[in-house]
Amino acid sequence: MKHSGIHPTHPLRHAHTQDRLSEAPAWLLYGVLGAALVAVSLWSLNVGPTKIPLWNAILHPSSEGAFILWDIRLPRAILGLLVGATLGLAGAAMQGFLRNPLAEPGVLGVTGGAALGAVLVFYTGLASAFSLALPLGGILGAFLSVLLLYLFAGRLASIQTLILAGVAINVIAFSGTSLVLNLTKDPYAVLDIVFWQMGSLADRNFTHVFLVLPFILIGWGWLLWDRRALDALSLGEETAASLGVDLKTLRLRMILGTALCVGAAVSVCGSIGFVGLVVPHLLRPFVGHEPGKLLGISALGGAILLLLSDIAVRLIPSIVELKLGVVTSLIGAPFFILLIFKMRRKLL
Amino acid sequence: MRMIEAQKIRVSFDGLKILRDVDLELRKGEVLGLIGPNGAGKSTLLKVLIGELTPEFGNVKILDGKKDHVAKKVAYLPQGQVIHWPLSVKRLVSLGRIPHLMPWEQLGPEDEKAIAQAMEDTDVAHLKDRFVDHLAGGERNLVLLARALATQPSVLLADEPVQGLDPAHGLQVMELLSRFADAEHGVIVVLHDLTLAARFCHRLVLLHQGKVLASGKPEEVLAPENLKKSYHIEAKYGTKDAFYIVPWKTVQGVRRTAYGERNE
Amino acid sequence: MGIDRRKLSICALFVVLCALNGPVTFASDIKQANPKRIVSINLCTDQLLLQLVGPERVAAVTKFSADPEVSPIAFQVKGVKKIQGGIEDVQACGPDLLVGGKFSHKETLRFFNRSGIPVLTFGIPKNFEDIYADIRKLAEAVGAQGRGDQLIQSMQSDLAALKPGPGSKKKAFFFQSGSLVPGSGTFENSIMEAAGLENLAATIGIQNYGSLSLEKLIEMKPDVLIFSSDQKQKPTIRGEVLDHPAIRKALPHVKTVTLPSAILNCGSSASIEAVQILVKETRQP
Numbered sequence: 001m002k003h004s005g006i007h008p009t010h011p012l013r014h015a016h017t018q019d020r021l022s023e024a025p026a027w028l029l030y031g032v033l034g035a036a037l038v039a040v041s042l043w044s045l046n047v048g049p050t051k052i053p054l055w056n057a058i059l060h061p062s063s064e065g066a067f068i069l070w071d072i073r074l075p076r077a078i079l080g081l082l083v084g085a086t087l088g089l090a091g092a093a094m095q096g097f098l099r100n101p102l103a104e105p106g107v108l109g110v111t112g113g114a115a116l117g118a119v120l121v122f123y124t125g126l127a128s129a130f131s132l133a134l135p136l137g138g139i140l141g142a143f144l145s146v147l148l149l150y151l152f153a154g155r156l157a158s159i160q161t162l163i164l165a166g167v168a169i170n171v172i173a174f175s176g177t178s179l180v181l182n183l184t185k186d187p188y189a190v191l192d193i194v195f196w197q198m199g200s201l202a203d204r205n206f207t208h209v210f211l212v213l214p215f216i217l218i219g220w221g222w223l224l225w226d227r228r229a230l231d232a233l234s235l236g237e238e239t240a241a242s243l244g245v246d247l248k249t250l251r252l253r254m255i256l257g258t259a260l261c262v263g264a265a266v267s268v269c270g271s272i273g274f275v276g277l278v279v280p281h282l283l284r285p286f287v288g289h290e291p292g293k294l295l296g297i298s299a300l301g302g303a304i305l306l307l308l309s310d311i312a313v314r315l316i317p318s319i320v321e322l323k324l325g326v327v328t329s330l331i332g333a334p335f336f337i338l339l340i341f342k343m344r345r346k347l348l
Numbered sequence: 349m350r351m352i353e354a355q356k357i358r359v360s361f362d363g364l365k366i367l368r369d370v371d372l373e374l375r376k377g378e379v380l381g382l383i384g385p386n387g388a389g390k391s392t393l394l395k396v397l398i399g400e401l402t403p404e405f406g407n408v409k410i411l412d413g414k415k416d417h418v419a420k421k422v423a424y425l426p427q428g429q430v431i432h433w434p435l436s437v438k439r440l441v442s443l444g445r446i447p448h449l450m451p452w453e454q455l456g457p458e459d460e461k462a463i464a465q466a467m468e469d470t471d472v473a474h475l476k477d478r479f480v481d482h483l484a485g486g487e488r489n490l491v492l493l494a495r496a497l498a499t500q501p502s503v504l505l506a507d508e509p510v511q512g513l514d515p516a517h518g519l520q521v522m523e524l525l526s527r528f529a530d531a532e533h534g535v536i537v538v539l540h541d542l543t544l545a546a547r548f549c550h551r552l553v554l555l556h557q558g559k560v561l562a563s564g565k566p567e568e569v570l571a572p573e574n575l576k577k578s579y580h581i582e583a584k585y586g587t588k589d590a591f592y593i594v595p596w597k598t599v600q601g602v603r604r605t606a607y608g609e610r611n612e
Numbered sequence: 613m614g615i616d617r618r619k620l621s622i623c624a625l626f627v628v629l630c631a632l633n634g635p636v637t638f639a640s641d642i643k644q645a646n647p648k649r650i651v652s653i654n655l656c657t658d659q660l661l662l663q664l665v666g667p668e669r670v671a672a673v674t675k676f677s678a679d680p681e682v683s684p685i686a687f688q689v690k691g692v693k694k695i696q697g698g699i700e701d702v703q704a705c706g707p708d709l710l711v712g713g714k715f716s717h718k719e720t721l722r723f724f725n726r727s728g729i730p731v732l733t734f735g736i737p738k739n740f741e742d743i744y745a746d747i748r749k750l751a752e753a754v755g756a757q758g759r760g761d762q763l764i765q766s767m768q769s770d771l772a773a774l775k776p777g778p779g780s781k782k783k784a785f786f787f788q789s790g791s792l793v794p795g796s797g798t799f800e801n802s803i804m805e806a807a808g809l810e811n812l813a814a815t816i817g818i819q820n821y822g823s824l825s826l827e828k829l830i831e832m833k834p835d836v837l838i839f840s841s842d843q844k845q846k847p848t849i850r851g852e853v854l855d856h857p858a859i860r861k862a863l864p865h866v867k868t869v870t871l872p873s874a875i876l877n878c879g880s881s882a883s884i885e886a887v888q889i890l891v892k893e894t895r896q897p
């Protein structure tokens with residue numbers, strides 16, 4: 001028999017009995033997820049339109065398959081890991097900070113804003129002149145989106161406010177991106193919109209990896225630094241402050257951290273959504289719903305999910321290449337609808 | 349020895365004077381009750397003391413004043429605490445250890461000990477794997493109190509910790525606070541229940557319209573003229589075994605004051 | 613016994629529909645062999661036209677024809693009116709012949725088809741024979757058959773001169789944005805064959821345009837890689853694969869040839885230049 005919940009703002013009212021069974025010690029979680037990540041990464045290196053004997057390619061660096069492995073598949077796998085981990089981590093961080101399980105960089109417009117920033121820099125030729133301009137453009141776009149979002153919905157906004165803010169930012173970003181591509185001199189540039197709206201890891205190379213690596217790592221650092229602060233926020237801002245959390249610098253690190261890693265990631269891979277929604281949600285019971293503990297394993301989970309999606313993109317035979325963002329949306333959108341459905345009593 | 353000293357605190361919101369020249373001090377080993385009618389400014393005063401609200405005038409000194417030290421040594425239990433995630437009791441109580449941990453540190457044996465002790469003191473150890481949102485009001489408040497105690501603070505500031513609790517749980521909480529305020533600790537507790545206030549507090553501060561109307565021993569502060577002026581009530585008193593008070597009836601011609609008074 | 617009323621009404625309906633559709637003109641029907649106000653609303657037909665007639669007979673061409681980046685006749689169309697290609701634009705020029713491409717400005721072409729003005733549409737040529745056919749068709753319509761034949765002959769002799777000798781052909785891919793390669797039945801294929809190259813895309817069975825993964829490209833070890841200048845130089849995401857470092861690393865000895873996009877956009881006599889460049893770059897003595 002369940003007691004009626006006491007406090008009215010608690011968002012998820014599902015039965016927790018299963019949750020208790022799934023709580024696991026940190027070493028086990030990291031161990032299992034880490035092993036899964038290694039396995040999926042190796043699988044990713046093995047998938048492709050040509051068959052290469054993996055061992056052979058590693059041992060003989062100038063053999064046929066070696067270039068394919070090292071220069072095509074490896075950067076793709078590394079980027080998949082970096083971007084997936086970023087999306088998982090940023091999703092968990094946003095949910096912890098906004099105290100809302102529906103928060104996610106895609107849903108709330110951060111990836112859209114990042115795409116717009118990157119598109120502006122790319123098609124005006126700035127990125128060709130100065131390669132760092134590309135991730136910086138994405139970061140600036142993401143920064144403005146997150147800023148808008150937190151200004152608009154930061155102080156414990158209701159779900160409606162949050163989602164509406166996200167919709168607004170996404171609409172602006174989408175229109176802006178379409179406009180830039182429409183106005184570009186090259187008439188075929190407009191075809192690139194598929195990349196910016198749906199994302200892809202295809203044919204990425206090490207230049208892309210090195211371009212975004214420092215920004216992503218710094219962003220991760222800032223987000224992970226606030227693990228405990230996010231835990232403290234479970235009790236609300238007042239109590240968190242009394243526990244020593246500096247709310248102002250926390251907000252700054254959240255905004256900048258998210259902007260840096262998501263902005264850079266989107267600038268080289270396009271918009272990929274829903275990873276930051278699905279992964280933290282699935283993993284939350286394993287850490288007893290503690291938001292700070294969720295950060296690290298969401299990063300691992302996000303990397304695994306994105307790599308698996310990228311493998312699916314290459315394995316599923318289709319006439320036109322399936323886009324990565326489409327696969328994550330196929331998983332994520334129904335998930336999102338299910339979550340809203342579960343929370344509808346609160347929404348009413 | 350004074351653990352908290354506040355002098356001439358002044359706070360206004362939108363022209364409304366919430367607190368006017370309030371002085372307050374908390375001495376070691378005492379339970380200080382902060383009482384007064386709704387809107388007198390009690391919660392606001394507590395927020396000023398914890399550092400969450402900056403007064404426009406006046407100063408507050410808590411312990412030695414260093415900020416991160418304060419987080420470790422002062423625990424705050426706000427009114428109507430919201431819990432955003434369905435945490436287990438043990439996890440919630442362990443949140444109290446946050447001021448003592450660096451971002452990369454895990455809970456150590458010291459921390460586990462403090463958590464276990466806090467849960468034992470509040471008698472919620474048997475609930476440690478239950479989910480907080482499944483608990484009834486009384487147990488929930490005890491868990492939140494355990495969280496505050498897990499910090500191992502020197503000072504505890506509690507804003508209406510017995511609100512909505514049945515008599516048993518209410519007494520349990522107040523007894524706990526009394527035990528806590530021994531030689532090395534102090535408690536400031538905001539209360540509406542005058543009976544409990546009289547029973548468990550060493551000293552009382554009565555706020556009325558943002559000003560300190562009376563402060564001192566419960567017998568003095570809860571004198572009839574004070575009650576009439578601030579609460580507009582009459583009470584019955586007893587001295588059998590100990591001093592006790594029971595609010596009895598409202599006084600005729602009660603004016604319900606709104607939140608403070610505009611510009612004097 | 614009498615006229616079956618149903619058959620009669622069907623016939624009547626048929627006649628009415630034909631009348632509504634207006635006259636369908638064929639090149640051979642054109643009474644005026646000497647149109648003086650020709651309007652072209654397609655970049656490729658612009659080029660075709662200006663190789664057969666002087667600009668004084670051209671009332672208007674497309675805006676693109678003046679852009680040297682996409683049009684090899686930019687200089688020739690100086691002074692000729694430039695239009696977008698909509699119905700009103702064309703109407704304003706008072707054309708006596710309208711020339712366009714099958715796949716663009718269909719509304720304009722349909723509209724003028726119903727008027728009395730002769731309309732000629734051209735498809736996309738898949739090889740040089742198609743180009744010759746197009747030249748003949750337009751030459752006849754504008755009364756420049758002699759010029760047309762001259763043009764065809766000169767193209768044919770140029771191509772003959774470029775024919776390769778005996779010996780193994782070099783293997784090539786024409787690598788395009790979005791990892792596309794033109795296979796058999798494309799104009800690019802004809803250019804490559806005319807230059808004596810083996811189009812690997814056709815060899816592996818790709819018809820028209822197909823996608824070729826970077827991995828497969830490397831695996832097949834082409835001798836020559838052909839690019840279109842626009843795609844290689846203008847920044848697009850779909851074009852990034854053309855510069856992938858793996859190509860340089862895995863195929864360090866591959867010969868890359870970048871053809872100017874302007875001569876590739878349309879199959880025309882300018883396309884001979886593409887064959888010439890390919891031969892020059894790939895056929896080392």
